[in-house]
Amino acid sequence: MKSEGSKMTHETFLQNVKQLVHMHQSGLLGGEVMPEDALIGIVPDEDLPNVLTLAMSLNYQRNAYTLWQSVAHAYQDEGTRWIFRPFAAVTCEREELRNVLIHHRVALQPNRHPEIWQRVAQGIVDSSPDGSVAGMLQSCNYDVASLIDLMQVRRKSSFPYLSGPKIFHYWLYVLESYAGIAWKSRELITIAPDTHILQGSVQLGLCSEKVLQGSTSDRQAVASAWETALKGSGLAPIDVHTPLWLWSRAGFPPLYS
Template sequence: MLRSRDDILRDITELILLHQQGKLGGEKMPEDEHPPLEPSSAASYHYFTLPMALNYQRNSYALWESAHRTFNDPDTMDVFDPAAAAAMDAEKLREKLLKHKVALQPNKQPAVWRTLCVTIMDQLDGDLRNLFRRNGNSVRRIKQHMMQHKKSFPYLGGDKIMNYWLYVMEQYTDADFPDRECITVAPDTHVLQSSAKLGILTEEEAAGPKARELAASRWEDLLQGSGLCPIDIHTPMWLWSRSKFAAQV
């Protein structure tokens, strides 16, 4: 059942507070599994981008553990170097990505990885930070660029992953967005379940084909003027659903 704006805002504010108090779990998030890279470095931007494009219908914690092992292994760490990966023999790239299971599919996922590395090399002078610099660090402009060149950003250019990826970049690199409010809710399964629980979607809507678009649109509308940015509610809702709504709001 849909609920009033005031009721939903009250509950989401309580949920954010519970998260800040550590009462939703999540002391370690999936992306916390990373090497000690300088946040401003190209290596950091590449590390938090390439595995994200493979984060589709799989356990996020396992993905980033695999990414970290891949980075720490001298035999496989060069897959995070766009120049090396773009020039690498296809079979060698496949073997390296499968070794620690950062890729689970032997053909499609290595191809996605290679495409992104080629994009970084050919369109961004070998440095993903140029995507941000050339677009004035504007979320709106970065998203527009990626949507206009969607084939160059496989999976990463999809609406759900793109928004969550931008949030991760803000959290783990030195990316600083003047228009961070343009990062919309990243409506994965957990966020959709929490959205239904909070009453911004009905159960039927959350299970329907337009669930992601509806959730993103309604959260954006509801949070206008609230002082909250849509992406700020992602992690509390994700953790709440993941814990099977153990915390009461």
């Protein structure tokens, strides 16, 4: 908990967190439609890991709702659906990939984004026996610890953006939520510290306003604070992500059970 005169106990903090989760479960925080919901009913289950992973690699400093709507449109177009197949994305000409990604506004940066897409696709192909995200996850035995070693240590350069602490952990959460992945070592999935998470963490009294500067060290400090605060509570840090994110977007309505 933040100090400087704060009298909040750890017990009170956990009670507030559980109230926040309850409010989300009761639909009191809005957000009935999340950004990734754009894929529901459009992308079949077997393609979700590839689509979620490649698109998530471009989910950096942009409107998530717009991104996922663009991804859905690109998938619906049978002539461009191939971009979500890692091997096809690796072996195509960069210009062809660029044209598709820009056309559907999946990519906003004409050079950097297609390069990232192709590098991530190559990382998937190199890390999987069948060139798919599902194969990569299976080869890691669906173990978060193994994926951390693969994507954030041994082959970090093959997964730009996606290997970063903010997107990596949210990607794990999205795969769990939308693709039904059951993770081993799930407790290692930390909260994904974007701007709303930083603001909500301050509002709950977990961190001081200093973290709102949003530096890499600030985000790491917030993620670590949540890991420590929830230890033994029955909640994993990532369980709090969506309630906290929606609470911030809603302007922090009062907590009640």
